[in-house]
Amino acid sequence: MESIPEVLASNQGQATFAELRSTTSRRGLSSAVQSGAIERLTRGLYTLPAPPTDKQVALAYDGVVSHLSAAVAWGLPVCATPAKPHITVPRKRRPKQGPPAVMHWAPIASEDFEARVTSVLRTVLDCARSLPFDEALAVADGALNKGLMLEADFTKAADAMRGPGRPNARRVAAAVHGGAASFLESMLRALLLTEQIDGFEPQLEVETGSSLLRVDLGHQVARIALEAEGFAFHGSSSDFAADCRRYDELVAAGWLVLRFAFWHVLAEPAWVAGMIRAVLLQRLGVQSDRK
Structure with missing residues (x-):
């Protein structure tokens, strides 16, 4: 006869008392709970001793x-x-x-x-x-x-x-925009929308002369690229080198690249907005809607 934990294990880690009746008595089930061999999730439902899943x-x-x-x-x-x-x-x-x-x-x-x-x-x-x-x-x-x-x-x-x-x-x-490639990129775009900073397009393709590059958010008129840099942005030295090359090609093509980390976007949104407004003023000579 299978033990209570074995029955639970064969039933994806959970079972009702009715399903355990063939294995144990009410007293045996109570003893298994008290000993820590199984856990009572709710009335009549038992699981193996582990944090319950959301389901x-x-x-x-x-x-x-x-x-x-x-x-x-x-x-x-x-x-x-x-x-x-x-x-x-x-x-x-x-x-x-x-x-x-x-x-x-x-x-x-x-x-x-x-x-x-x-x-x-x-x-x-x-x-x-x-x-x-x-x-x-x-x-x-x-x-x-x-x-x-x-x-x-x-x-x-x-x-x-x-x-x-x-x-x-x-x-x-x-x-909403299906082109957004990451959580941080969406958060940065939401900041632009909230601050009424217009003109930036998600996943804009930029022709540099030698290659076609895609930027997280690009302003075609001002030639400004905004990059949302996540924690795990550079996976290796080759990735880092490729990113350096990409940014250099953008600058050589006349684009100004601003890079914002997770902390900047979530914890310092006013600073981020201020930097973007400053370069827009530098490039276009006009103030954005908010100051």
Whole structure:
């Protein structure tokens, strides 16, 4: 006869008491929990001793993984993985005890219940409703870039939304761009939009004479390239050398290159905006809309 941990292991790490009845008694199950051999996730549901996955937490509440946690599940770009999973349960569902979670109450589609995670479109809408504009834009950009949703579907759904968060969702839908290549690039573009700095195009192709280069955000008239530099930007010495060559070719072609790190964009947005305005004034001789 299999032991309780063996039954759980063969059942993807979780099982109900009914599924464990053939292996042990109620007293035996209680002893296994007390000894630490297994853990009680919620009433009638047991797991192996390990932090529960987001889907296990959703199962414990009979809900679905949603919002920022669903964005992580779909591989969409986020600022940070949430400390506690976001779980949505049907409206009017009475609160119940369970693992730590950020709870939401809203209607849930049957297909989302089956997958135990909200669809990509629903996930992007939830994030657009609840996250700051820049983070929500990064999630939406990522979904388009990966081909996981259509821009027209997102725009239509955002326009049909009602209640809190609708203005932010519509703003995200108006600004979303599938060409954005990274979370930081989307955050930088959101900063430009918020500061009303116009003229920069995502993933602009620049002809340098010897090659065709793509910049994160480019201003064709002012010939300014903005580069969003992530933590793991240079993977090797050859990557570093290639980047140096790329920047040198841009400068030789008459482009001014500004490089902004993660810290600059997230922690020093006023400084970033000031630098961009300064070079625009230098290049075009005109002030941007804000000072």
